[in-house]
Amino acid sequence: MGARPGTFVISLDFELHWGVCDRLEVEDYRENLLGARRAIPRLLDLFAEFEIHATWATVGMLLYGRRTELLAAVPAQIPDYVNRHLSPYPRLAEIGVDEASDPFHFGRELVDLIRNAPHQELATHTFSHFYCLEPGPTPDDFRHDIRAAVQAARAVAREPTSIVFPRNQVSREYLEVCAEFGIRVYRGSERSWLYRPRSDARETTIRRVVRAIDSYVALTGDHLAAPEDVVDDGFINIPASRFLRPYDGRLRHFEGLKRRRITRALTRAARTGTIYHLWWHPHNFGRDLDENLATLRVVLEHFRRLSAGHGMRSLTMSELAREVSAGTVGDTP
Numbered sequence: 324m325g326a327r328p329g330t331f332v333i334s335l336d337f338e339l340h341w342g343v344c345d346r347l348e349v350e351d352y353r354e355n356l357l358g359a360r361r362a363i364p365r366l367l368d369l370f371a372e373f374e375i376h377a378t379w380a381t382v383g384m385l386l387y388g389r390r391t392e393l394l395a396a397v398p399a400q401i402p403d404y405v406n407r408h409l410s411p412y413p414r415l416a417e418i419g420v421d422e423a424s425d426p427f428h429f430g431r432e433l434v435d436l437i438r439n440a441p442h443q444e445l446a447t448h449t450f451s452h453f454y455c456l457e458p459g460p461t462p463d464d465f466r467h468d469i470r471a472a473v474q475a476a477r478a479v480a481r482e483p484t485s486i487v488f489p490r491n492q493v494s495r496e497y498l499e500v501c502a503e504f505g506i507r508v509y510r511g512s513e514r515s516w517l518y519r520p521r522s523d524a525r526e527t528t529i530r531r532v533v534r535a536i537d538s539y540v541a542l543t544g545d546h547l548a549a550p551e552d553v554v555d556d557g558f559i560n561i562p563a564s565r566f567l568r569p570y571d572g573r574l575r576h577f578e579g580l581k582r583r584r585i586t587r588a589l590t591r592a593a594r595t596g597t598i599y600h601l602w603w604h605p606h607n608f609g610r611d612l613d614e615n616l617a618t619l620r621v622v623l624e625h626f627r628r629l630s631a632g633h634g635m636r637s638l639t640m641s642e643l644a645r646e647v648s649a650g651t652v653g654d655t656p
Contacts, residue, residue, distance in 0.1 A: 327596035327652065328634040330550075330643055331589065331626050332561055334378040334446070334510055334602045335366075336487055337437075340427040341382045341452045342604065345409045349427050356427050358609025363433050365616060366605065367440045373623040376442040378640040380487035380510075383450035383472035384411070385430030386479055389421045393429070396475055398467035402453060402460035406524075411451050431479075438481055444639035446485035447472045447506065456492040456522045466500050473504050484508055485640040487602075491563070493520050498558055508644040510602065511555075511562040515543040518563070538568040539580040545588035547597040550643075550652040559644040564588060567603040567622075570614040582618055586625040593633040598643070 336342065339356055340349055349356065370377055387393040394415060404410050419425025422432055437443050450472035453465060476483050485508040486501055493511055501507070512518040517534050537543050546564040553560050565585055570578065585601065592599035601622070608615040629635040638646070646652045 326634075327550075328636055329589075329593035329596055329629070330598045330652075331375075331592070331629075331635055331637045332378070332598060332600040332640060332643060333375060333637070334380055334487060334600065334640060336448055336489075336602065336604045337363075337379050337381040337385065337430070337433075338448055338452055338489075338604065339382070339385060339430055339606065341384050341411050342448075342489065342606070344411055344414055352606070353427075355606045355609030358612055359604075359606040360426055360433060362605050362608040362612055362615075364436060365612070366608070366619075367436060367443070369616065369619060369623065370443070371441060373627055374442070374637065375623065375626075376444070376637045376639045376642060378444040378446050378485060378487075379437050380446040380448040380485070381430070381434060381437075382448045382452050383475040384428065384452075386434055386475040388429055388431030390418055390425075393418075396450075396471055398450065398471045400464055400467040401451070402464040402468070404454070404460060405458040409454055409457055409523075434479055438479055442637075442639070444485065444641050445476060445479070445481040445483060446487060446508075446640060447476065447483040448487050449489060450475065452489045454489055454492055454523075455494045455497045456520060458522070462496050462500050465497050466503070469500060469504050469506070485510075485644070488520075490523070491518070491520055492522070502557070507557065508559045508561065508640050510600065510640065511560040513543065513546045513563050513565075515546070517543055534566075535568070538566065539574075539577050539584060541584060545591055545599070547588065547592050547595065547599055549597050550647050553598070553647055559647055561598065561600055561640050561643060563602055564598075564600045565602075567601055567607070567619070569603070569607040570611040570618065572611070578614075578618065582621050585622050589622070589625055589629060589635075593629040593635040
């Protein structure tokens with residue numbers, strides 16, 4: 324691979340309550356949701372300090388600041404999940420009138436912070452946190468959803484070219500719908516049986532437990548990707564390498580293992596000219612914000628050393644995809 328530099332990609336799934344409303348009520352997760360609103364400005368400050376280019380995959384419903392605007396943007400055709408709890412649309416009857424009265428379901432103020440910060444990409448996380456592998460919805464339902472997501476993004480002057488599928492439920496059939504709207508870049512799952520996309524009903528406790536252990540001990544490898552391997556039959560798949568698991572006081576003695584798991588993989592990516600893709604949700608930092616930011620700072624300080632010593636770069640998903648498509652990965656302007 325010669326002198327080709329490694330690439331550090333960060334993506335965040337920005338969803339607030341829309342991402343967990345099928346599992347948790349607001350009161351069950353209030354601290355994390357409100358904490359996410361405190362976390363985002365501090366994340367942006369940290370990214371600016373370390374010159375981090377990050378991709379914010381944002382649920383389209385969050386791009387509005389008022390209930391009347393959001394209701395007017397709801398697609399004419401919505402998914403009909405077999406498990407009715409998965410649909411966020413019944414929640415619309417309960418939300419507040421604006422972001423000030425309901426900080427759990429509106430995010431326009433935070434979106435404005437992100438889009439005005441340097442080197443930040445606004446990608447889509449679908450309009451409604453759409454689940455592509457759950458029984459019930461159709462590709463045409465998804466087409467209506469993505470159209471609404473694109474229209475919402477246009478309202479903030481950021482038409483998306485990248486997508487992160489909710490719960491990483493990626494499907495080729497749904498990727499083809501994304502292409503109709505100019506979205507050809509996506510975050511695939513880590514390349515291991517542990518992370519293979521599946522419906523929620525087919526998820527197992529053992530997979531969840533082993534994934535948690537994998538955050539601290541390298542059970543499945545580093546999940547690095549070579550740039551030439553991310554082209555996927557007309558799409559660019561920038562696969563995840565590691566979920567940044569939030570701080571847990573019960574496991575505080577293992578924080579060092581988690582940090583080393585990430586920094587060692589970053590070092591290997593820098594030395595081999597490959598891609599390391601770290602991701603999480605802002606609401607993961609909602610509790611124990613200082614501890615979570617401390618872990619992230621360790622990672623970013625390590626990246627800075629790798630940048631100085633090996634030329635490692637920080638790129639958004641779309642920036643990397645443009646390089647890959649043009650065949651200019653690592654070229655010096």
